[in-house]
Amino acid sequence: MTMPSSLQCAGGPPPAPRRFAARYARSLAVSLVCLGPAACVDHLPDQDLRILAAPPTARLSADILWKDYQTDRKKADGMYFGKAIVVVGTITQSGSDAPTDRFVLFGQNDKFGVRANLLEEQAGGILANIPADKRLTLKCFCEGLDGHVILKSCVKP
Numbered sequence: 494m495t496m497p498s499s500l501q502c503a504g505g506p507p508p509a510p511r512r513f514a515a516r517y518a519r520s521l522a523v524s525l526v527c528l529g530p531a532a533c534v535d536h537l538p539d540q541d542l543r544i545l546a547a548p549p550t551a552r553l554s555a556d557i558l559w560k561d562y563q564t565d566r567k568k569a570d571g572m573y574f575g576k577a578i579v580v581v582g583t584i585t586q587s588g589s590d591a592p593t594d595r596f597v598l599f600g601q602n603d604k605f606g607v608r609a610n611l612l613e614e615q616a617g618g619i620l621a622n623i624p625a626d627k628r629l630t631l632k633c634f635c636e637g638l639d640g641h642v643i644l645k646s647c648v649k650p
Contacts, residue, residue, distance in 0.1 A: 547577035555582030555599030608641035
């Protein structure tokens with residue numbers, strides 16, 4: 494028994510052009526779902542334990558980090574935003590071990606500088622052991638410029 498040609502394709506694969514279009518549409522949808530949120534992120538988590546294992550992508554002084562953001566914010570974001578970096582500098586102000594006050598500031602002018610928000614698990618130890626010369630090295634995720642250059646989840650490397 495022979496089936497009419499119109500019924501033979503009913504259970505089989507669609508013609509090649511329709512198959513390609515369906516694959517392309519699925520690929521595009523997956524790309525938008527995966528890349529869309531990453532492209533729109535402008536804030537990092539305040540406490541991110543991934544910093545403990547993250548290899549740093551740059552090692553620089555707080556002065557250079559500050560100057561990079563003052564010179565070309567977009568370029569600096571491209572180099573540092575969301576990445577683990579090691580920053581060295583002289584502390585001009587520090588917080589306490591209270592939950593909302595765990596930071597050190599590498600001041601650059603009267604009002605602003607590089608603010609390093611400390612990871613809770615290490616904040617007490619870092620704040621209690623600031624060297625006499627106030628020179629400190631931290632590994633942090635960089636969030637970018639918001640008055641201060643904001644660093645998050647900072648730990649001793």
